[in-house]
Amino acid sequence: MIATGTLAPDFELYSTLDQQLRLSELRGKKVILAFYPANWSPVCDDQMNLYNEMGKYFARHNAQLIGISVDSKWSHLAFCEHNKFHFPLLADFEPKGEVARLYEVYNDKTGECQRALYVLDEDGIIRWSYLSPVGINPGADGILNALEELDNVKSTNQ
Amino acid sequence: MTQLRTPVNSNDHIWGNENAPLELLKYGDYECPYCGRAYPIVKDIIKQMGNNLKFVFRNFPLSNVHPHAVSAAVATEAAALQGKFWEMHDIIFENQKTLEVEHLFLFAHKVGLDLERFRNDIQDPALTDKVEKDFYGGLRSGVNRTPTFFINGQKFDGDWSGDNLLNYLQNVLAELSTSPTDTPQ
Incomplete structure (x- = not known):
């Protein structure tokens, strides 16, 4: 995965049928990038349903969650x-897996994203990352720790 | 990420011997079918383990996929105010496919709650807060699905179906009794 402290590579992907989302549009917010293998698969279901309950907690940290898989925008819809879901799913569909490759989390054997998390700060710098075994839902504690730590660092610097 | 961050305390709903050597904690969602499947399994475990087990239930409702889960959880907390948490917990799991508000009132009536008081209590934001606190505590302890079990504060990632959880607990108990220095206070 990309080292922490690095500027997260920018990209633009479909978030709805007719709208694209560019990562750099989210500057000023923390961003959680959740790469996952496939819509409708059991562990992904659990993981995304869990994150869907967390909007309030992410908002408390001024953070936006984004899910990314190689599924098409129609499948995402x-x-x-x-x-x-109350958060966007981005379609890394054409060219397939390009963004996942950029973030070093593409699985060439399965043709899917790995189950991987990145937390970016308000300036788009990668501050935390985690690669989960594909069959295991990483839960949310790691993300919340990372967000808390970012807020703590900021408040001690002020 | 596998340790229970909020130890069992006086705000928890505890069934059985409070000083038991084994503590089984379940994070559950009243509308989750897997939790429904785990319910009779846990009942059986409670029966089999007797005085050796303390069982604790905490709320982990996934409100988007289970739109009745939060109100069901609040209903059990309201029942707890009348000393009938476990009665309500049980009747809800036994009827988890029918959890509309009118059903919750029917259950409240069946378990013998004062309905007027129940009607007031379920609107108390403090009860919703308690459910949310359970949920957040679960998140921080690495709960990633329901049901999630913790045994003496350690997350149990194994198979809980059939006799698996009972067998596991019996083994833990056997280990505890052969090494008394490790027995928790």
Whole structure:
């Protein structure tokens, strides 16, 4: 994975059928990038449903969650509607897995993203990352720790 | 990430012997079908382990996929104010496919709650707060799905179905009794 302290590579991907989201548009907010293998697979379901409950806690840290997989925007639309997700899923679909490769979390054998997390600060710098075994839902504690630490560092510097 | 961050305390709902050598804690969601499946398994474990087990339930409702989970949890907290937490917990798990508000009132009636008081208590924000605190504490302890079990403060990642959890607990108990120095206070 990309080393912490590095500027997160910028990208633009479809977040809805007709809108693209550019990472750099989110400057000023912390960003959680959650790469995951596939819509509809059991562990991904659990993981994303868990994160979907956490909007309030992420907002408390001025953080926005983004899910990324190689599924198409149509698959994302159905997956989002089915689970009532309140955060965007980006389609790393064409060229397939390009952003996942950029973030060093593409699995060439399965043609899917690995299960990986990045936390970026308000300036788009990578501050924390975690690669989870593909069959294991990493939960949210690592993300919350990282967000808390970022806020603590900021408050002691002020 | 596998340790219980908030130790069991007086705010918790505890079933059984408070000084038991084994503590089984379940983070659950009343509308989650897996929790529904785990419910009779835990009942059986409580029966089999007797005085050796303390069982604790904490709320972990996934409100987007389970729209009735939070109100069901609040209903059990309201029942707790009338000393009937476990009665409400049980009747809800036994009827987890019907958790509309009118059902919750029916359950409240069946377990013998004062309905007027119940009606007031379920609107008390303090009860919703308690449910949310349970949820957040679970997040910080690495709960990533329901049910998630902790045994003496350690997250249990094994298979809880069938007799697996019972067998596991019996082994832990056997180990505790052969090494008395490791027995928790």
